[in-house]
Amino acid sequence: xxxxxxxxxxxxxxxxxxxxxxxxxxxxxxxxxxxxxxxxxxxxxxxxxxxxxxxxxxxxxxxxxxxxxxxxxxxxxxxxxxxxxxxxxxxxxxxxxxxxxxxxxxxxxxxxxxxxxxxxxxxxxxxxxxxxxxxxxxxxxxxxxxxxxxxxxxxxxxxxxxxxxxxxxxxxxxxxxxxxxxxxxxxxxxxxxxxxxxxxxxxxxxxxxxxxxxxxxxxxxxxxxxxxxxxxxxxxxxxxxxxxxxxxxxxxxxxxxxxxxxxxxxxxxxxxxxxxxxxxxxxxxxxxxxxxxxxxxxxxxxxx
Amino acid sequence: xxxxxxxxxxxxxxxxxxxxxxxxxxxxxxxxxxxxxxxxxxxxxxxxxxxxxxxxxxxxxxxxxxxxxxxxxxxxxxxxxxxxxxxxxxxxxxxxxxxxxxxxxxxxxxxxxxxxxxxxxxxxxxxxxxxxxxxxxxxxxxxxxxxxxxxxxxxxxxxxxxxxxxxxxxxxxxxxxxxxxxxxxxxxxxxxxxxxxxxxxxxxxxxxxxxxxxxxxxxxxxxxxxxxxxxxxxxxxxxxxxxxxxxxxxxxxxxxxxxxxxxxxxxxxxxxxxxxxxxxxxxxxxxxxxxxxxxxxxxxxxxxxxxxxxxxxxxxxxxxxxxxxxxxxxxxxxxxxxxxxxxxxxxxxxxxxxxxxxxxx
Numbered sequence: 001x002x003x004x005x006x007x008x009x010x011x012x013x014x015x016x017x018x019x020x021x022x023x024x025x026x027x028x029x030x031x032x033x034x035x036x037x038x039x040x041x042x043x044x045x046x047x048x049x050x051x052x053x054x055x056x057x058x059x060x061x062x063x064x065x066x067x068x069x070x071x072x073x074x075x076x077x078x079x080x081x082x083x084x085x086x087x088x089x090x091x092x093x094x095x096x097x098x099x100x101x102x103x104x105x106x107x108x109x110x111x112x113x114x115x116x117x118x119x120x121x122x123x124x125x126x127x128x129x130x131x132x133x134x135x136x137x138x139x140x141x142x143x144x145x146x147x148x149x150x151x152x153x154x155x156x157x158x159x160x161x162x163x164x165x166x167x168x169x170x171x172x173x174x175x176x177x178x179x180x181x182x183x184x185x186x187x188x189x190x191x192x193x194x195x196x197x198x199x200x201x202x203x204x205x206x207x208x209x210x211x212x213x214x215x216x217x218x219x220x221x222x223x224x225x226x227x228x229x230x231x232x233x234x235x236x237x238x239x240x241x242x243x244x245x246x247x248x249x250x251x252x253x254x255x256x257x258x259x260x261x262x263x264x265x266x267x268x269x270x271x272x273x274x275x276x277x278x279x280x281x282x283x284x285x286x287x288x289x290x291x292x293x294x295x296x297x298x299x300x301x302x303x304x
Numbered sequence: 305x306x307x308x309x310x311x312x313x314x315x316x317x318x319x320x321x322x323x324x325x326x327x328x329x330x331x332x333x334x335x336x337x338x339x340x341x342x343x344x345x346x347x348x349x350x351x352x353x354x355x356x357x358x359x360x361x362x363x364x365x366x367x368x369x370x371x372x373x374x375x376x377x378x379x380x381x382x383x384x385x386x387x388x389x390x391x392x393x394x395x396x397x398x399x400x401x402x403x404x405x406x407x408x409x410x411x412x413x414x415x416x417x418x419x420x421x422x423x424x425x426x427x428x429x430x431x432x433x434x435x436x437x438x439x440x441x442x443x444x445x446x447x448x449x450x451x452x453x454x455x456x457x458x459x460x461x462x463x464x465x466x467x468x469x470x471x472x473x474x475x476x477x478x479x480x481x482x483x484x485x486x487x488x489x490x491x492x493x494x495x496x497x498x499x500x501x502x503x504x505x506x507x508x509x510x511x512x513x514x515x516x517x518x519x520x521x522x523x524x525x526x527x528x529x530x531x532x533x534x535x536x537x538x539x540x541x542x543x544x545x546x547x548x549x550x551x552x553x554x555x556x557x558x559x560x561x562x563x564x565x566x567x568x569x570x571x572x573x574x575x576x577x578x579x580x581x582x583x584x585x586x587x588x589x590x591x592x593x594x595x596x597x598x599x600x601x602x603x604x605x606x607x608x609x610x611x612x613x614x615x616x617x618x619x620x621x622x623x624x625x626x627x628x629x630x631x632x633x634x635x636x637x638x639x640x641x642x643x644x645x646x647x648x649x650x651x652x653x654x655x656x657x658x659x660x661x662x663x664x665x
Binding site for chain 1: 325326328329333336337358360363364366367368370371373374377614
């Protein structure tokens with residue numbers, strides 16, 4: 001995007017200065033976050049995970065103004081971190097060690113709680129040559145892991161968790177933010193992609209051990225490009241299972257998407273209409289896999 | 305971030321076209337904190353400026369419109385459910401505040417966000433209504449004995465009810481002001497003057513003058529949480545009801561019900577914030593309710609802070625004090641000094657000791 005610096009071109013001191021002062025105006029796909037924090041580990045995590053992202057030097061407009069700081073009285077004694085969107089605190093404070101992860105979760109919340117200009121699905125979204133892949137699944141089904149693997153093999157990452165659809169023309173919008181990996185997935189992805197850059201793993205979160213993966217440079221650079229939905233795939237990881245795609249009836253796909261949507265009911269008739277057109281225009285599958293290489297090879301063969 | 309960019313565009317939405325992206329950044333935050341973002345989106349549409357706004361802004365306005373539409377639909381559904389639950393009562397269901405504005409098709413109800421539905425019932429039917437509502441799945445949110453007694457003996461409403469499945473919140477009022485209020489008056493004339501809604505059988509709203517007075521009483525006796533939004537509601541009501549007979553009704557009703565003081569505050573604040581067109585005779589009439597100079601200066605300072613949009617990033621100390629002052633003033637109006645002292649001792653000393661009973665002042 002024009003007028004933006006690359007975050008990776010800023011020094012650690014410059015990033016820290018912006019975070020402590022006027023805010024770091026970070027462009028992540030269609031959203032711009034103004035981020036403030038006096039925590040040095042937040043500055044380090046941002047530097048590592050958002051190296052390729054644009055930063056607006058002049059400040060100006062941001063969609064969301066967020067902060068991660070110690071809540072009152074919890075700076076030194078059993079230190080905690082709190083996430084703020086302006087004056088709002090949507091979460092209970094977490095141990096300070098989870099500060100950087102909390103920023104990621106908080107940024108997701110900003111989108112799901114406010115960005116109702118989109119139909120927002122709890123699904124990974126990727127694209128290849130302008131054709132979009134949507135993978136809705138409950139936590140633990142392996143959708144982030146699969147999304148991480150695909151984005152190292154020719155697919156563009158739009159998001160590992162939030163699929164944003166324009167309810168009018170069904171264009172998919174990208175957030176191109178770090179992928180959240182949990183527990184065993186962290187080492188699986190390290191082994192799968194030697195060049196993967198991850199944040200320090202945080203133990204004992206509500207989701208277990210969590211690490212965030214830096215999205216590939218190409219996905220970040222192309223984040224402005226829209227994609228048209230083409231495939232809906234419900235993934236499920238099963239140990240040692242062969243990679244297998246099986247057709248999914250459209251009505252079933254519709255129900256799965258509705259159950260995995262954040263604001264389907266809020267959008268009312270417009271949400272229903274968008275979801276119906278989405279399902280009508282896509283090939284729908286169930287997908288089970290046990291091995292990532294096999295899975296990725298099978299996705300490469302999906303009809304364009 | 306401290307300049308008020310919101311009030312000027314609520315008054316003159318065509319000015320939105322001149323805001324640059326930096327100003328929009330502030331405006332969106334102020335409007336979101338004030339619960340006025342959907343209203344702003346509608347005003348932009350009406351002023352014909354929506355198409356000229358930066359793309360980064362229009363997405364937020366679309367989102368706000370979607371949220372307000374969903375809430376409007378939900379409120380209509382709640383009213384239907386409550387009407388069905390209370391169909392056995394020998395009295396119509398009277399809606400108050402936001403739900404009333406919405407169902408009566410008033411401008412104040414358009415693009416409004418709702419936290420709950422407020423209804424008004426005669427005190428004599430309260431027990432029956434509570435039973436009917438409980439059978440329909442509404443439960444009490446305040447469980448401890450002190451809070452129950454606080455509401456039931458001294459307040460003008462039941463403790464808020466929450467529906468077990470829909471999680472919606474219902475406030476059941478049996479009067480306009482607490483039983484113990486310094487402004488105390490009977491709510492009976494309001495019931496008599498309430499008006500039916502043609503499209504909603506069995507549902508009524510307060511007559512225009514009463515609706516305005518009720519809104520003013522609430523705003524100026526303590527419900528400052530969304531002060532600017534509620535003041536904007538009043539501005540919309542007065543502009544829409546504007547007629548010679550309405551203004552006569554309004555002043556006569558304020559005199560008769562002893563609600564001149566809140567009307568005085570409403571008139572002065574509306575003139576200052578929204579330049580609401582209020583006839584000279586009304587302004588002269590409410591002069592008699594002007595408080596003493598000291599009280600007036602204090603209230604003016606407090607209102608000046610409370611009706612400005614918050615600077616959400618860093619709430620100012622002045623605003624915090626104004627909020628505290630307003631809360632104290634509201635409690636002063638709500639109950640006699642002895643009872644207030646008891647309430648404060650309970651909430652300040654006893655409740656923190658018995659942690660399970662701690663609740664908000």
